[in-house]
Every structure is written in C-alpha cells, then in structure tokens.
Amino acid sequence: MPSLFAEIRRRKVFQTFVPYLGFVWLILQIVSVVTPMVNLSPLFNTLVAVTLFAGMPVMLYLSWYFDFTMDGLVAIADNETGKVSPFGLSRWTILLLITLGSGFVAYRYFSNVQIEFAKASDGIKQTFIADSIAVLPFKDASADQDQAFLAQGLAEEITSLLGRTDGLKVAASSSTSALAEKGLDPVTIARRLQVDTALTGSVRVIGDQLKIRVELVDAADAKVLWSETFARKFSDIFIVESEIARSTVNMLQDTYIETGSLTNSASTKSTDAYVIYLKGREQYRKQTPESMKAARKLFEQAIGLDPEYAQAYVALADTIAMLAKGTNGIGHDAFFGVLDGDIARQLSEQNIEKALLRNPELSEAYAIRGLTLAYLSKQSDEALSFLDKAIKLSPSSAKSYMWKFAVLDKLGRYSEAWQALEKAYLLDPISIANQSNRGFYLSQQGLIQEAENQYNLLISEFPNSPLGYAGMASIEYNRANYSESILYWKQAHSISPDNDRYEKSYIGLLLELGLVNEARKLTSDSFYIPTFLLIEKKHSELIDEMNTRILANPDDPWVRFETAFYQMLIGNNSAAEKLLVPLLTEFSDGELYNMPLCSPAIEIAWALVEQDNNKESQPILRECERQLDNARQENIKDAFADYLGARLAALNNNEKLASQELSNAFENGWRQWWTKYDPIIAPLLETDTGKDIMIKIDDHLQKEREEVKQLNIF
Template identity: 40%
Template sequence: MFSPRQFYQQLRQRKVLTTVLAYLVMVWLVLQVVAVVSQLLQLPPLPGRIIAISLVAAVPVICYLAWYYQVQQGRLKLIAGADGKRPATFGAKQQSSLLLLAVCCALLGYQYYLLSRPVATAEPLSLTANSIAVLPFTAINPIEDSPERALPEKEPELALLTNSLAEEISSQLGRSPGLTVAAASSGQVLSRQQLSPVDIASRLNVAALLTGTISTTGQQLHIRLQLLDGQSGQTLWSQQLTRELKNIFELESEVARSVANALQARLTDSQSLKDLSANASTDSADAYISYLKAREHYRLQTSEAMQQARSLFEQAIGQDPEYALAYVGLADTLLLLADSSKEFGIIKTEIATTLGREYLDKAIARAPQLAEAYAVKGRLFDMLQQEEQALSNFAIAIQLNPNLAIAHMWQYLTLKRLGHYDQALSSLQLAYQLDPVSVAVLYNQGYEQAIRGQFAEAIKNFNQLLNDFPTSPLGHAGLALTAFHQGHLADSLYHWQQAWHLSPDNSYYPQNYRGLLLTLNLIELEPELATNPIYRANYLLRVGDSQTLFTEMEFELAARPGDIWLQFEAALYQMLRGDGSEAVNLLLKSYPVFSDTELYSMPMCSPAIEIAWALRQQEQIQQADKLLAQCQQQLHDALQSELRDSYLNHLAARLAALNGNTELAVHQLQQAMAYGWREWWTFHDPIFATLPTEQLAPLRQQLDTAISEQRQLALARAEAELAPAKPQQTGK
C-alpha cells in the first residue's frame, strides 16, 4: 500500500493527471464539434446528450488505464512499477478490475442519463367534461413562521368573502365559451357538509374544482388558488395573488381568466371578460360587505331571510348608489317577496314589480351586459304574464352567461305555463346540471318527477333537499305536494304544517294546510276557520251552509263589482251548491274580461272549461266548442310530455262529459282517482250531471272512503302529537 505522499508521487510519475487533463480537453473539443454539427443539421438533442455522458463517464476508466499505460513513441506501453521493474503483462486481475470499473462507469452514466432527461412536458390540461366548480375559499389567519390557523370569529367580513369570491369567479367563468361552470351555491352547500373534493366533484358532475385560501394583511387580500382534479383530488395548478380589497372585482376577473386559460377554454377577448362586469362592481368596501351579507340571507330562501336581504341590498345601494349588482339583488328579492310568489310572497305584486322594474333599469343603465339583470327582468315580465318579453330577456341572459342556472330555471317556469312542456323540461334539466344543489332547482326537479308519477324519485329528491337545507321549508313543501298527488292527504297535511313552522310569515303554506283541513273536514283542528275571512267561503261550502254562503258572496260582489276572479269564484260556488242559472250568468259576465293566458290555465284549463259549460247551457255551441277545442289541445300537449297528473285525468273526464262521451268520462275519473284525485266536491260538479248515476255511484263511494281514511289518519297523528310523553320505566 502507498502512503498519500507515495501515491501522489506515483500519479506524477505515471503522468495520470496530465493524461486526464489532456482527455478532458479532447472531450471539450468533441462536444463543441457535436454542438455545432447538431445545430447545423438540426439533430435532436438525444445523440449529443449520449455522447457527452459517455465521454464524461469514461474518466475513471482513463485514470485506471493511465496508471498502467503511457504513450511512448506513438505506442501504448506498460509503465514500470515503483521498484523500476516493468510488469510482465496486464494480467487477468487488472483486466477484471478494468472490466468492473467500465461496467460501473456505464451504469453511473446511464443513471445520470435518466436523471438528466428533461421532465416530460405536462400535457396541456384537457378535461374530458371541460367543466369546473368553484368551492368556497378557506379564510385563514397567517402568522409568520407558523402554520395556518382558522380565521377568528372577529373577522366576519373576511368569512363573507370566502363565499362571495367563489360566487363571483363562477359568474366570470360562466362567460367563457365552451366551459361548463357549476353554480357556486351548490359548491357552498356541499363544502359545509365536509365532503371530500372527489365526492363534491361527483355530486356536481364536474371534472375540476377550484378552491384556495384567503387572508388579509391590513387592506391587502392574499389569495392562494388551487385547481384540483375531480377524480383524484390532486392539485393540477396553483397560483398566488395579492390585491387591495377595493380591487376585489378586478381580482375576480383575473382569477377567472387564469383558470379559464388553465382549462384551455378560449376567451373571445381577454378584455371583454372584464368589461362584462366592470360597471357592476363597487369601490366601496362597506357597500360590498353589505351586498355579501344580503346574498347570505338570500340563499336561505325563506320569507324572513328575504326581508333581511332586501334591507341589506338597500343599505349597499345607500353606501354606493352606482352599485349595479346591488340593484339587481334588490329587484330579485322584491319579486320573490311578491304575493304572487308561492314560496315567499308577503307584499303586493303591483308594488314588487313596479319597484323591481325601476331598480333593474338602473342596474342595466350602469352595467348593460350584466346577465343577472336580464334574468331577473325576464322573471319580472313572467310575473306580469308578458311571456314573450320574459323569454326574450332570459335568452339575453343566457347568451351573456350560458352557465347562469337561475335563468334556465325561470325560463322553465315560463315555458311550462305556455304549455311548451318538452322545452320547459330541457331548461330545467340544464338548470339542474349547472346547479344540482339549489333549493329552487331541487324543488322544481322533484315536482316535475311527482307530476309524472315518479314518486319514489320525487321523494328521494325532496329528502335530499331536506338533508342539504334542513332549515328550508321547500323540502317539506315538496313532500307535501308529492303526497297530495299520491292521494296521501294526511301526509300532505303534516308536511304543509312543517313547512309553515319553518317559515311562519309565508302565506302559501298555511293556505295549503288549511285547504286540506277543509278537504278532510277537520275543522275541529282549527275552529277559527269558520270565522277567518280568507277561508270563510270555503268553510261554508264544505259544511253545506249554502244560504249563508250566497248571502255573504252577494255582499262581496256588490263591494267589488269589477273583480272578475271574485265573480268566477262565486260562479263555482253556485255550480257546486247553488243555482245553475246564476252560475251561468256570472261566468258569461266575466268571460270577455279574461285574457287568453288566464282563460286556459293548466292543469285544469280553468276558467275556460266552466265558461264552455255555461255557453252550452245558453246553446252557444260554436263558442263553447272553440274553448273546448283549445282545452283539448292543451291536454294533448301535456299528455304527450308524459305527464301523469290526476288533474289532467280530471280535465279529460270533464271534456269527455261535455262532449257526450260517457264511457271515456267515467274511465278518466277512475284514472284520476287511481292517481290520487281526492277533491270532495267532484260529484257536485254539474258538468258530470249527464253521466249515469249507477256508473258514478261506485266512484263516489270510493272517493268518500278514501277521504274518510285519510281523515282518520290525520286525526290519529294530531292526537299522537298532543299526547303527553310516557315516562320511561326504570329498573330496580
């Protein structure tokens, strides 16, 4: 063995260092030549990389050979040993060592080659469904050199921003061509349920999720974005942004554009995306916070929460009179609070629509391309029964933002009322695709299933609504309607009562609850129905006190002579319990005043069918047939759309009776009752007076029995709820 000093002397004596240095110079020259040739011939980089790695990896082999050999007189000769004696041969031991060293160098070179390969360029993000949902951002309190901590409750404004940022980014992304964007509200609900990203993506049927964190330092907003794969939950893309609070809308546009680019969604113009909502924003942080609070109340979807939302939207406008989105929110809230709205109505429709139009005009004047404004405007025209204008505004809203779910849902309601059932259902399905966890969309989806006889699916849908929104009355309202269509009046009564408890200010729920009390003749559960002016007439009709009923109706008609709906109501009472000739007079008096839309209201095509009956009594056959033909056409359209609603069968029975088709009328009455028809007044209807009594008698008995059974079930449930709880037995 050599000492270090002897080893160094041997290196110098054998000229190993000189040989290696000469070799490295040669390697450098070779690589220069390879680089030039590769560039001239436009060769791929792989050959040059292999040559470079091979030459460098061979350095240990050159060192080994230089230890034993040197070049003398142009020939390679063995070097004499330390004792001056020349080794006889380059023996097997040396050859084996050289081979082993060469193999090691080759393996090291190959390993380096693998590591030195450029990371495969990520394929441009291409999602199979080209769809995304934006989840609420997580509010954090960043502290230097410490992990993120949950936001303290003393910063509620930042907590509001977590939902709002997601909602506004969704709105911005919704304008990107070819990109399907789930409604932010759906993501918010599922996030509160603590579902995993993969489960949320599955429920929303999207390929990617955008989420992140939000924090503040003074007036600085710090946003960290993450784009997650919907199938694996892995991060596909991330970005960090910092902005002033007053530039929040600009930040939202930038984030939306960044995500859209990452998803390879083409924007027609990077500036146009910003322009679509620039004038809708505000520079007032106070106005923005008020707007966010209003949106939080709006999402609760109760009459009480809507009133709070209205107040907060008005506050936002007071803080910034140029805030277009606040005007839209206020108009939307007012329309939902109108008494023509089944769910939330507590103020007069005339007031709501007048104020709503005024606020929408202000919003559009400030932000002419704001999709939400046109959607709400369409809803306003729908409430005014100006359907063509409503559909025109919905079309504008959808053109500006194809992913605006509420525009599709309101379009569904208008199309359905016009009798365009297939188009209406397509709009609702698209709304459900975009916003599958929306209270309103879930409610209408379930209702459509119920009137098509898909009761199991409807019940599942409404139970899901209750699970997602336990404080919303609409889950119980949907279950009440489903039970009603099945003929389960006791269950319907229970769910209407639950909906009423959840939203005491709503007038729609007690109306249905009390209406069922009258149908089931359960006046004892609410004796004040006998004196309540709203239900007084129906109470007298139900108990058969015709004399008092018509005396009081005569007074009402004298007090409101121009009220055509009151005249129609009085005519119905006369048809069922009173004088047929008086019913005819009232119906013919109101006939010229009704519009076509009002005449053919489905699913009962009323008051057209009652007026047709009155015209027949006056032998005005041609006019009567014209009304009946239109009702027959609307019935045909509804049945073509696979509706299975007992009201449609009842309408078919009345049409058949008026046309003299006794067999069809009886059959349709049987079908109506099989599908859940339970109206107590059915066989008091003079339209069925021409049908043979012996054929109607079994049906009348069947109806009376069904109502009696449901009455007993409702009484039993009411008694069980009033009974005191039994004390628990304890063991000794």
C-alpha cells in the same frame, strides 16, 4: 397494382416529388439558421415547415398530370390515347379540395402548436383535461377572521369569469357555498356537484397588500393539479381574479386565453367601492327582507363612490327587483314583498339601463332584465330574449336558466321548460328552488319515485326549508294518502307559518275530508267561511254570504264566479247560469283557461250548453281540449287533467270516454268530495261506472278521515 406502379413511373411522379422533398429540407435548414440570427419567434420555423408539408399533397396531385421542367409545367399525355387531356373543371375542383383539406389540417396543427407554445411561455403545463369545475369559497386567512366577505366574493367573481367560457361547466356559487358550510372537503363537494375539478384558495389583506393562494384539485384522486400564490397590491385584485380564471381555463381546456382577454366585469377604479360592493353581496346572500334592504344601501354607496361601476348597478337592480311584491314563479312563493311592484320594476330597469350603458356585455344585467319583464311587467316573450342573451354571454349562469324555466313554464312550453330546469339543476344542484321545481316536474311526468327521492334529498340537505315537506305533501296528496299529506303540510306550515299557501293547503285538505271543526280551530280567516257553510250544508247562509261579497266587490269577476260555482254544487243551476254566462267577456284568455281544470272556462261552457248556446260553448270547449292535449303531449300526468277530460267528454255527450277519463282520474288519485255534486258530470254519475267510483271515493275519504283524527295533531 403493377399497372398502377407502371403508370406512376411513366408519369415520373417520384422523380418530381423527391426533388420537392430536397427543396423542403434545404429551406428548413436555412430557416433554422436564420431564425435565431434575426431573433424571430421559434414559431416561425414551425410555420414554414407546416406550410411546406401542407404543399406535399398538392405537389403529388400535380405531378400526376405535369412534368416539372426548367421551362415550366409540361402536361403528360394519356397512356391509352397518347393525347394530352385538358386540365378541366373536375381536375381543378379536386385540386381545390386537396388544397383546402391540407391547408385546414395544417392550420389546426399550427394552432395547437401555438397554444402549447403560449402555455409553455406562461409556465403552464397541462396535465389534465376537464370540462367542469367548482370554485369553492376561499378561506379567510386574516388574523381577525373579518374578511369573509372578501373570501366569498372572490370565489363568486372567479366563478362568474369562468362561467363565460364555452365548453366549461361551472357549478353555481350557491351550491358550492351550501356544501362548504356543511364542512365538506373540496373533493367531496366536487363529486356531489358532479364536476371534474375544484378550485380552492385562501385570501388575506394586510394594509394595501393582497395575498391569494389557489389550488386546482382533481376530484377523482384529490391530486393537486396546479397551485400558485399571488402577492400584489389590493388595487390589483381584478387583475389577479382574471389571471386565476385565465390560468385555470388554460390548464383544463385545449385552448389558450391570452393575458388581458378575460377581464372582470365587476372591476372599478375605486377599491373602496369594490369592498362595499362585496359587503353588499354578503348581505344579498342571506336572502331575508332585512338583509336585502341592507344590500341595497351598500350597493348605492358603492355607486356613490364610483358612478361608473356597472356591476354595482346590476346588483342594485337585482336587489330592488327581489324586494318587489308579487309572485316570482321560481320555486318561491313571492319576492320579499317590500316595494310596490311597479316602483320596483321602474327602479330596477333604470339601473339596468345604466349598467348596460357602461358595459353592454354584462350577462347578469340581461338576466335581471328578463326577470323584471317576466314577473313585474308580464312580458314573457320579450323576457325570453333577454334571458337567452344572458345565457349566450355566460353559458354557466344557473340563475338565467332557472328564470328561463319559470318563463317557459308560465307560457305552457313544458318540454322546453324542463330542459332549462335540468340545465339549471346541473349547474346548481343544491339550490332549494331547483330541487323543489325538479321534484314538481318529475311528479307531473308520473315519475313519482324519482320525485320522492328529490324531495327527500331536499329535506335531508335543508331540513329547515319548507319546500321539501311541501313537495312530499303534494306527492302524498296525489297518491290520495291524505293523512300523510296533512303531516307534511303541517311540517311545512310550522317552518313557515306566514306562508299563505302552506296554511291554505293544510286547512284545505282538512276541509276536503269534511273536518270542519278541526279546521275552525286553526283559522279565523273569513276566507274559509263559504267552504265551512258548504260542507255543513248551510246553503241559505252560504248564498247570503256570497251575495254580500258580490256587493262589496262589484267589479271582481272572481267573486261572482266563486258564487256561481257554489250555486252549481248546491243544485241551483239556473242561478249559476245567470252568473256564469256574462263572465265570458270579463276574463282575459289567460284567466279564462286556467289549467289543470281549464277553469272558469269549462264552467262557463257548461252554462252555455245548458242554455243550448252551442255557438259560444263549442269554441270554449275546443280550447279546453287543446289545452288538455297540449298538457298530455308534454307528458303531464295529473288526476286533475283526467277529471277535466271526463268533464269535457260529458259536455260532448261521449259517455264511454267520460267513464274512462273518470276511471283514470280515480286511479291517479282523484278523491274530491264535491265530485258527487258536480252538475257537469251528473249524467255520468247515474251510470254503473260513476256510481262505483263515487262509492270508492266516499269509502276512501271516510278511511282517511278516521286516520287523520287518530293523529292527534289538533
């Protein structure tokens, strides 16, 4: 240290630096006097000060190598050699790094000062930092209580505006609305949604006058952080919505959004069009075929009043897409099934194009485009790009994440699908679809208790929704608790009697237990006739029935496959082979390798193996093995996957592995009655392990059969 201080004195570092400090003081004094005289911004003082202080590290570094004289910079000789070393590349590099570092620190400091100054100028006093918020439905403060559509719509629009802010988690309107309908207070709702703050308010319109009052509440202690009343003309509603969103972000985030920079994409020059649009949104939220038709008409009327209304085109496209026939894959069994799928797709895409032509930054437009591509055009990869664009524009779009999950799941990218689902659930945890899908994914990963908790929560919050009961039915089925599963399926079916999946699951489970007479009491659908005949061992009648169906549907490969499968189960292997082998070229890959049983591919591979055609059978078996490995790598735990493993091992003549896989399938709930008739694992069933497992399956099915009979539910 003495040597260092001696060197500092020799190089006159302090003698150089102290005058610089004096120079800084003098400049600041001059600036402080001149600034108000010429009416400069107070920030000018700060800018000069920050710039001068940022130069201090640079001055200190240069003073080590140079004397600052009236004649300029004079290089200082080294103490040991007495010679002047050149100011080489390494010294220039260090000087550059010091300059950049001090400049960066100065920039960050000045930026923060700018933000605080702007907030102070706006009258915003930031007392709370938060990264999450829920916007509750506003209260209808009108005398006649006839402005609920406006109150709810206002909250949705502000939610959408806030959702475009990076770093701010915004709970979905559907979740906040569902909890608000239960009469919960804002703090309870915020805590249930796991957000830090809640924005509440009321709205009233009298004539052309609009009055909105808002409050921002801390979820931790119910303290009001900010409140404001806006009294404007109704035509200024978009300005007010943007101002509320802007003030909220500035209050909570360590940033500043200037006036006019957070514009409302739902704006229109026609307030009448906006009112009709909000009424359309009110109908859309009811989610029934009738309400969706009404919503479509209202959105079309809004466009008629303002043909440039981009958001109305998006809403119309969304509504038309949801009116399509077909599976949507996001926790519901179908769209509303009113419009032909191709027609719905074309109309939806036309309206999306009109919307993006008028406003290319509409997140919802890209989300709806992704939906139509995925489920009405079957273009999953392209759909993902549109959904990613929607998420980029609106990071809190729960709907975009939900649809992205569905697309990724469809593509077999299960880990990514789970991440998207968790994000959707985080933003919209009350959503019936999100809760149902999350329960399903938890059960697939073997987290049965967590899945059960999720389904029970869904049942408690939405007792009139069949999805919670259907989820619990699946869990009990996987546990091989068939009597419990039947009760849940019966409950789901009673809530939604027109739902084919619930009816087929309910009746199908009865048939798995061999309760044909009980199943006959519930349905007269010809769909079940082959299964009835199979279980009753009326094999001749079964084959006659299936041959009739083949004649009636000569171009349907699935009918021939079903016939072949029945032939396999009744021991007519040669007849099954003749039907199966030609099917190899009639199914697409997507149809051929249906998981979790990789069917009908594995049955076709069996037929080829039986004919000693290894050239064609081996590629099929390898692809099924790849599909199984992929499912297991994604942590999918399923008795059907284990049974597929047993079938694959049996076809590859690996008896030890086949026995282990079959044992795993049984432990994980495999109790299919037709296992004993499956020719693919027939050699395995001749082993001690196979015989023991079949005895256990028969005993379990008999026990469950008796328990179901005692339920007295028929």
